[in-house]
Amino acid sequence: MAEVSAALVKDLRTKTGAGMMDCKKALAENGGDIEQAIDWLRKKGLSAAAKKADRVAAEGLVAVASNGAKAAVVxxxxxxxxxxxNPAFQSFVATVAQVAIDAGSDIEAVAAAAYPGADKPVKDELTNLIATIGENMNLRRASVLEVPQGVVASYIHSATAPGLGRIGVLVALESAAPADKLEVLGKQIAMHIAATNPASLDVASLDQSLIARERDVLTEQARASGKPDNIIEKMIEGRIRKYYEEVVLLEQVFIIDGETKVSKAVEAAAKDAGSPIKVTGFVRYALGEGIEKQVSDFAAEVAAQAAR
Structure with a gap:
C-alpha cells in the first residue's frame, strides 16, 4: 500500500470526520487520492457524512439566481x-443556484456539475460541507425557467440573505417590453404567487383530477339543496368558476391592488409598456414542503440513552 503523509490524513479527517486509522487506510488503499479516499470511506460507512445520511433534513434554504432571460430556483x-x-452553507446554496442556471432542472445534473472554484462536482463539495458542519444535508430539487425574449423575475420571501430564504418564486414573462418594466411586474406577480400558492398558470393547465375532485364535492353539496337538476348544474358551473379564481394564477385577484385579476393586470402592464406581455410559467418552492419531519420524543431519547 502507498505511504501517506500525516498532513494528508489530517485533511481527510477534516473533510469526512472519520477516524485517523480509517483515513490512513483509505488513503493507502487509493494511492493517496483524497477524493477517491472520501468515496471509499463513504462506501464503507466510515465517513461522518455517510453516518448522517439517514437523518431527516427538512430545514435549509431556497435560493434563486438569474441572468435576465433565464433563472433558477433550488x-x-x-x-x-x-x-x-451558517455563512458556509449560505454560500454553498447560493452557488448551487448559479450552477443550476447552466446545469438545468435535473438535480442529478446539478449535483454532477463542476463546483465553481473547486476541482470537484457539487455533490462532493456537499459531502465536505456535511463533514465540516456536522449534520445531514441534501440537494433536493432545482427548476430553471427561460424565455427567448423578456425576463424571468424572481422573489425570495423570508429572506435570510440576498437571494436566500424559505420561499422562492420564479415568473417567466415573454415580451419585447423594456426589461425594467418587466422586472417590476414580474416581481409583483412573484410576490402574489408566494402569498397565494396557485395550482396552475391558467385553466387549461390545471390538473384535471383536481377539477374532477372539486366538481364531485360541489355536486354533492348542490344536490343536498333539493333544487332541480338544471339549477344544480348552473350552481356547479358557477362554483367551478369560483374555484378557478381561487387556484389558477391568471384568474386570481391580484394581491397588489386587491381588485384586478392577474390576467387583467398583465394586460394593463402590456398597454403601458407598449408591447404584449405573456406569462409563460412560474415555479414556487417552499422550504421543506412534502418532507415528512420526524417528531422526536425527548423523554424517550433520554431513556434509550440510559439503557445503553
Missing part, C-alpha cells in the same frame, strides 16, 4: 434552521 436541505444561518 432547495438545499439541512437538519436544523441553525445551519441555514
Amino acid at each position: 432547495e438545499v436541505n439541512s437538519e436544523t434552521d441553525f445551519v441555514a444561518r
